[in-house]
Amino acid sequence: MKLAKIIPFRALKLGPTQFQAEVERLRADGRMPTLSELLDVIAATRAEFARKILAARRAKKERGAR
Numbered sequence: 001m002k003l004a005k006i007i008p009f010r011a012l013k014l015g016p017t018q019f020q021a022e023v024e025r026l027r028a029d030g031r032m033p034t035l036s037e038l039l040d041v042i043a044a045t046r047a048e049f050a051r052k053i054l055a056a057r058r059a060k061k062e063r064g065a066r
Contacts, residue, residue: 026032
């Protein structure tokens, strides 16, 4: 399950009060993910992007060493 399907992208740009209201709305709609669902999405995202992030960091470090 993709996080964007659970929590709209616009929710990522909300302040604390607005974010809490969004959380309450998701709970009321029955769409708030469980902790295990959230952790699964985080693990999948890390697995997908970890190599790319590390490669970008290495490349940046190499450019800085020149």
